[in-house]
Amino acid sequence: MIRHLTTGLLAATAFTIAGAAVAQDANVTGTVNVIGFSGVFAENYETFIISAFEEQYPGIDVVYQPSRNSAETLALLTLQKGDPTVDVALIDVAVGIRAAQEGLTAALDPNVVTNLAETPDWARIEGDRSIAFSQDNLAILYSTNTVTEPPTSWNDLKDPKYAGRIAARLADTRGVILIPILNKMAGADYKETIDPAIAAMNEFAPNVLTWDPAPDCYAVVQSGEVDLSICWNGRAQYLHDTQDGVIGIAAPVEGSIGQTNTINLIEGSRNAEAAQLFINYALSAEAQATFAEKSFYGPVNSTVELTDEVAQRIYGSKEAQDAQMTLDWPFIATVYSDWIQRINREVIAFN
């Protein structure tokens, strides 16, 4: 009883403190224009992040505008440089780094964006000009109709039984992420050489039916055109739940890396104050935990505690969870196109 009372009091106090902070910030009004990914991401983000934020900050209106891809977002931001209509952009980390370097994005104020304190160093990019907020793991999708024994390792891609049965779009971020994974399996450091990874790719290359699955890497599994597809976890989990479980997701024991999404305050934003409040919310443990549960994107906030079930669906087995890697994204940005070129020329082209 007393324990309960204490808990209640503590909770009440916490609420009061939080309430005071909210009350103070709640005076802020304005519109935050957010541009970001489209599709299911957009739906989830609007439903679980934006709505929750707007409830806490009735004076702020958040408008979400989906963009086809980060390159297009970047083009738009470049076009609007100096006089942006966009306040916050959600973009791929590679694009985020370039945008930050070009001064298209602004450094965040740690006093406003207090949740930066809970954000790990690797995620605070270019002096807080670009902040990683979620990660979508690279995984091997398999068709539950044709594959009886789900793959467990990246090495399974080399299994001759999958000859002509693999879809692998590697000439983009997927390939760039796979390189450090395969490199680590070979015991090499991606900052020194990627030859082992290229060699590993060439080992499973003969199994690949298409290097450019159409319409995308999920549909070819759903349709049975291939057995395995190297693809992103988040959307695959969603499709697994909504499309009769045809798509199975294997998170290899060697661990994986997430395609990292960043949140960025646009330089010259006319609603910078409201925008930073929104970013702070987006980086909060609450928002990240919710988004992880709803969309199976890995959280970045270090205080988020995921349930076993959610962790399993994002990262795979305990072993895989322990093997999960992060990348030095600014370094990756410098080698991004070179790596893609090497994959194109040494693995895919004319083979």
Added chain:
Amino acid sequence: MADKHVIVEQLVKTYPGSGAPSVDHVDFDLEKGEMLALLGPSGCGKTTILRMVAGLITPTSGRIRLDGRDMAEIPVHKRNMGMVFQSYALFPHMSVAENVAFGLEMRGVPKAERAARVERALDLVKLRGYGERRITQLSGGQQQRCAIARSLVIEPQLLLLDEPLSNLDAKLRDEMREEIRDIQARTGVTAIFVTHDQDEALSMADRLAVMSAGRIEQIGTPRQIFDRPATEFVANFIGAGNFLTGTVVEPHQANVPGLGMVVFGLDAPLGKDVRLLVRPHRFTLNGKGENAFEGVVRHLVYRGDTLTLDVDVKDRTFLVDLPTHAGTLPERGDRVTLTVARDDVTVIGTAA
């Protein structure tokens, strides 16, 4: 009959879906070296006949024989006939000489001989030295000559000409008429040509077949056709005419109501109604004797070499063509007497 060069017997062409035949039981034949004109208004079937003879259209029934050989089973490219198309149908991607040589090439004539024969053919049509020209560099008349040379160089057993002069202007047309006639005479080729122009037919052909609605109305020499038209259609189609209807009351005399007695030279059965034809230029003015009709000049047109009059005689009007001369010519309102010799009054339908 069997020794005729070309024999066309009971030729019929009915196009599917059309009721009346386009060519309806047509017979004619040609002697070797003869030139026959198929004359008639457009749509009368004359071109269809020509194309059937050429083998470009298959007859519905009937026979076409060339030198005694039935053409039915012989495909176009083996008929050895020359054809001059209305549009000339010269091959635009070949030179004049190449056009002319084409038929020889198809016959496997050796190159040297081919060149010599092309040369001769171009000479014949007065196109010497034009061999290397492109077709587009030729005038209409030159294209015509080239087309003739091309069709003659293969020494065809029969030359077919489809409205060969219709694409030329009037002056060139007269020239080419002579030319074609001359070339035909010199080569001795048997020829059939199609035309809707009576002058062309009369001046070029040995014989004419006048056609109407798929049938041959009359076939004969230009003179026969002109002076002895077998039908009123023929009389009307070839030249102008004044038509009278009368009853034969005595040999060579018919009573034409409202005009009186008209004397004619031909035999006609007594008591029968006849249609009489007087060509406008067969009248003479103020002559004496039989067939004199008094009238008033109502209208006249001076045409240079002729004077065309409308002369009201009683309740009818005669069309009269008079040769002009330096003396006094009739004027409007003049009273005149028209006379016509009995031999110039034709009884329609008495032709052989």
Added chain:
Amino acid sequence: MTTSDRKGNRGILLLLLLPGLLALGVSFVAPLLWLLRASFSTSALGGADGSWTLANYADVVLDPFYWRVAGNTLNYGLTVAAFAVVLSYPIALFLARTTSRWRGVLTALAIAPLLTSGVVRTYGWMVILGDQGVINGTLQALSLIQTPIRLSNNFLGATIAMIEILMPYAILAMLSGFGRLNTQLEEAAAMLGANRLKVFWRIILPLSLPGVITAALLVFVLAISGFVTPRLMGGGRVFVLGTEVFQEATVTLNLPLAAALAMLLLVLFSSVIVIYRRALRALEA
């Protein structure tokens, strides 16, 4: 006609041309100039900066990979053009010569595929040529083959689909280029002793050649500039300039390099058009 009249007419003509010229200038010339400018500058965020450099061209010209891609593109364009023309020719010839009253309907039918986008038709071909596609499915059902024959996700598939997609263009180009065909010329040739084969070789073929060449050029140009079909049907293996431009522009975000590659493609076009004009002049001379 007096001189002032003629001047007036020219004024009206210019006035009539103005909207078209403006539209062309805005939608074609200006972007092309921008592209040209971009190809001489350094890659910057979302585009190109204002610097001047030949580095992009050096990258392209000195890289044997791009020569292979260019060679592959040429090969792709020529293969597609050759087959599209050969397959379209009989159809176009039939449509040009037929006197059937269904001619209009048949012509519409032949070019009706243009009503659906090339992307949609490419997906159609994926269904037909895929490992589980109609052809492999039928052959397997008939036990003629055990494992599927690779008909898509490679150069072959990209070529087959492109040929079919471009055939309506070839047919249209041929129909418009068959103006000199004329049945009377064929009849004249027959009268002169040419059998059907000779009529074809000596008359129909030479006279239809301008249409054939125009069609070949059009198909070639469309084929080498295409990237959707090579990408979708090529399984990522078909590297042509179109796909490379797309890759550089949207994945690697190196717009100036993409621009330089596009210029290379343009040079390829221009040289082909020069050859085409020469050929046409030679034919008509």
